[in-house]
Amino acid sequence: MKKASLFIILIILATFGVAVAAQYKVITKDAPVRKDKRFFAPVVTRIPYGATVEDQGRQGDWLRVTYRGKQGWIHIGAVQERKVQLLRAGKAREATQEEVALAGKGFTPEVEKAYREKNPRLKYGEVDEIESLRVDDDSLLAFIRAGNLNEPGGGR
Numbered sequence: 001m002k003k004a005s006l007f008i009i010l011i012i013l014a015t016f017g018v019a020v021a022a023q024y025k026v027i028t029k030d031a032p033v034r035k036d037k038r039f040f041a042p043v044v045t046r047i048p049y050g051a052t053v054e055d056q057g058r059q060g061d062w063l064r065v066t067y068r069g070k071q072g073w074i075h076i077g078a079v080q081e082r083k084v085q086l087l088r089a090g091k092a093r094e095a096t097q098e099e100v101a102l103a104g105k106g107f108t109p110e111v112e113k114a115y116r117e118k119n120p121r122l123k124y125g126e127v128d129e130i131e132s133l134r135v136d137d138d139s140l141l142a143f144i145r146a147g148n149l150n151e152p153g154g155g156r
Contacts, residue, residue, distance in 0.1 A: 022054070022082075023052055023054050023081070023082045024054075024063065024080060024081055025052050026047045026050060026053065026074075026078060026079055027079060028049060028077075030046050030047075030048065030049070031046065031047045031078035033046065033065060033067055033070065033072035034072050035073075039075070041073070042137065044070045044071070045072070053067055056071075062076065063076060
């Protein structure tokens with residue numbers, strides 16, 4: 001009798017299947033998880049490049065996620081859905097944070113080197129300095145409000 005009951009339960013589970021939430025890999029250097037589905041909503045936490053998060057609900061271009069016990073919203077542009085990839089030979093290789101950032105700009109280390117060689121008079125140190133500037137979220141929000149600007153997508 002126990003075997004028959006177990007068999008029936010297994011048939012039911014196989015018939016209905018088990019829902020599995022989509023998993024996403026963070027593809028930006030430092031992805032903010034926000035309190036609300038707005039670009040300038042307060043940041044709850046940040047997720048480093050390469051971390052995996054699970055989709056707990058999608059609304060438009062925003063995914064509800066939990067990372068290290070903190071829940072919030074991450075923009076779909078900061079993640080990529082993880083897909084199973086079967087390889088017949090060789091090994092899969094992960095990109096470095098630097099490669100991801102350069103690829104987003106259309107540059108690889110080789111392209112950047114060639115560009116520097118063709119344009120030796122450009123001031124690359126100043127570009128590096130500007131790229132290193134960081135503005136905290138509170139200062140950015142104060143700037144937006146002082147300028148009476150709207151968030152992307154029409155939010156306030």
